[in-house]
Amino acid sequence: MSDIGEASHDGSRSGGCLCGAVRYEVAGEPEASSICHCVSCRKSAGAQSVAWVVFSYEGFRIVSGEPAAFRSSENVSRTFCVECGTTLTYQHDEDPDAIDITAASLDLPDEFPPTRHVWLEDKLAWDTVDDGLQRFERGSSEGESSEGASS
Numbered sequence: 001m002s003d004i005g006e007a008s009h010d011g012s013r014s015g016g017c018l019c020g021a022v023r024y025e026v027a028g029e030p031e032a033s034s035i036c037h038c039v040s041c042r043k044s045a046g047a048q049s050v051a052w053v054v055f056s057y058e059g060f061r062i063v064s065g066e067p068a069a070f071r072s073s074e075n076v077s078r079t080f081c082v083e084c085g086t087t088l089t090y091q092h093d094e095d096p097d098a099i100d101i102t103a104a105s106l107d108l109p110d111e112f113p114p115t116r117h118v119w120l121e122d123k124l125a126w127d128t129v130d131d132g133l134q135r136f137e138r139g140s141s142e143g144e145s146s147e148g149a150s151s
């Protein structure tokens, strides 16, 4: 496990769940990076908000383990580790070419800082958002596929 936290030779990034059962790799540069405050994200992660990094699905692969999937709405599939419950990915049926990955499940979670907040209309009252990032009451207009677009 000494290679955790380092980009592999082909530039792909690695990540995984808390217990280590599920490991993934993702290649390419992210299309977007946002913090989502929607109810589904909050519930699924048990957190006040979730930071997502959107990648091309083409570059994503599970290296070990098998995450479970849950449909949080008709068109949305979220995956998580069945052993430890870590929220891993989000995918929308209408955009199968993209996959949102939880920033915090990456081995280098600081690598892709968020650029915007989405679904602020669902934000918890005590969750202070004062970081100067772009703000969207609902989904962002760009990156229709991303978690920011619909949930």
Ligand SMILES: [Zn+2]
Pocket: 017, 018, 019, 020, 021, 022, 081, 082, 083, 084, 085, 086
């Ligand atoms: Zn796990």
Ligand SMILES: [Zn+2]
Pocket: 036, 037, 038, 039, 040, 041, 042, 119, 147, 151
């Ligand atoms: Zn969300």
